[in-house]
Amino acid sequence: MSLKEHATRVAVLRVLRDAVDAEYQTERREVLEGLRAARAELNLKSVRVALPDDTPVATLTLVDPKPTVVVTDEEAFTAWVAENHPGEVETLVRVRPSWQRQFLARLTCLEPVADPYTGEAIPGLCVLSASEPRSFSLRPLPGGRERIARALHIGTLDLRRLLPLEGGEDP
Known part of the structure; x- marks a missing residue:
């Protein structure tokens, strides 16, 4: 691979990384609020994460501060x-x-x-008194990362839907 190709990859990966980081922070806030609401309404502390085909890949759990x-x-x-x-x-x-x-x-x-x-x-x-939970943990299940990667690779998960990039045009 040439220097120009490497430089292009770096530029593209940087744009993707920044977009992923921004989306990740937004989604973390949404999930935290959702978990807090589920705790208040249903006394639910954890939620299992699954792919669209219902394959479990992780668990999200509220982290409770201690008094x-x-x-x-x-x-x-x-x-x-x-x-x-x-x-x-x-x-x-x-x-x-x-x-x-x-x-x-x-x-x-x-x-x-x-x-x-x-x-x-x-x-x-x-x-x-303990404050409201300010975070949650994400623990991939055994093989969860590989299942996510496979779902992205075969198209079961659509990265374009998960990560809409600003400035792009829909085909």
Whole structure:
């Protein structure tokens, strides 16, 4: 293949890549909204993806953020840690960040947030509710990628319908 042919392929592939990236982002947003709606209406978290001939190729699943414990009153929390875990307070009177991360990770996400050893409510902490899912995972089934490639190759999937390019004319 000549340099000119390689250069043409690069230009064409770049246009296709940009178009695919734009369509992919648009479709991801649509799928995420659809999955959120299905969760709200049907308590559905996953959906199986199939080719037009019903051959399964992947699974889409909402990724649920987990609720987390956060410090809402640094001063109250620091005072509590100084009293209950004095070795974990630095001389500048703050909780060591590494210990704080580990400690918060061990706490249950129930109000009031309590010391796991004494059951005492810990001042300065509250539970932050989990947000709406912001993403989903796509896991191809075994052989799914190959089935998609084969469907594209034999024409069962029409790339022109999946990826309409701006500026083209319909035949």
